[in-house]
Amino acid sequence: MTAAGVLSTARLWLRPWTTGRDDLGRLLDLYGRDEVTRWLGGRPSVSPIELVARWAAVSATGERAGVWAAEVRSTGVVAGTILLKPLPEGVGEVEVGWHLHPDCWGHGYATEAARVVVERAFAAGLPEVYAVVRPGNARSLAVCRRLGMQPLGRMRRWYDVELEVFRRMAPAVVE
Numbered sequence: 001m002t003a004a005g006v007l008s009t010a011r012l013w014l015r016p017w018t019t020g021r022d023d024l025g026r027l028l029d030l031y032g033r034d035e036v037t038r039w040l041g042g043r044p045s046v047s048p049i050e051l052v053a054r055w056a057a058v059s060a061t062g063e064r065a066g067v068w069a070a071e072v073r074s075t076g077v078v079a080g081t082i083l084l085k086p087l088p089e090g091v092g093e094v095e096v097g098w099h100l101h102p103d104c105w106g107h108g109y110a111t112e113a114a115r116v117v118v119e120r121a122f123a124a125g126l127p128e129v130y131a132v133v134r135p136g137n138a139r140s141l142a143v144c145r146r147l148g149m150q151p152l153g154r155m156r157r158w159y160d161v162e163l164e165v166f167r168r169m170a171p172a173v174v175e
Helices: 021-031 048-059 109-123 138-146
Strands: 012-015 066-072 078-086 094-100 128-133 150-155 163-169
Touching (some): 012 109, 021 048, 021 078, 048 066, 048 078, 094 109, 109 128, 128 138, 138 163
Antiparallel strands (some): 012 066, 066 078, 128 163, 150 163
16 A cells, blocks of 8 residues: 555556546446446436546545555556445445556456455454445456455345446454
8 A cells, every 4th residue: 555545566557547647548438338337227317427436535534445546656547446335225335446548458457456455454353345246247257256255146235237246255363
């Protein structure tokens, strides 16, 4: 971890999204692509500026939540969004998620970024983290497996659609 709200991996900076021209352009391009939004239930219903504001509010709630732009260190290109946020209408359950631009698929960025976010969640005291994936999203299902998440089956628990649910428990603390 580096500056407040910024996480790092070997190849990525995870930093807040901004309302700067470069970030907003990339955000519009990412969430304007059918090959991305088909797995998210559609395009965002708010403007990019409102989306960035909402994500900032999530990040301001503390170490147990956040939404980051995953920026490739070597190029400065934002690969996509990484999130750690409460599941809707849950009882404290938190999900990890990733939305990557197609030009950044297949490089392991989602797994690398999600891994550091899950580690942050456990360090902040979360006992478990969930991932919810639309059936058929082979890339995200593979990320869940690479993260060591256990499949729990299909559920409609948090969203009004059947999703594949995965969970990873915090490692046991040995004293």
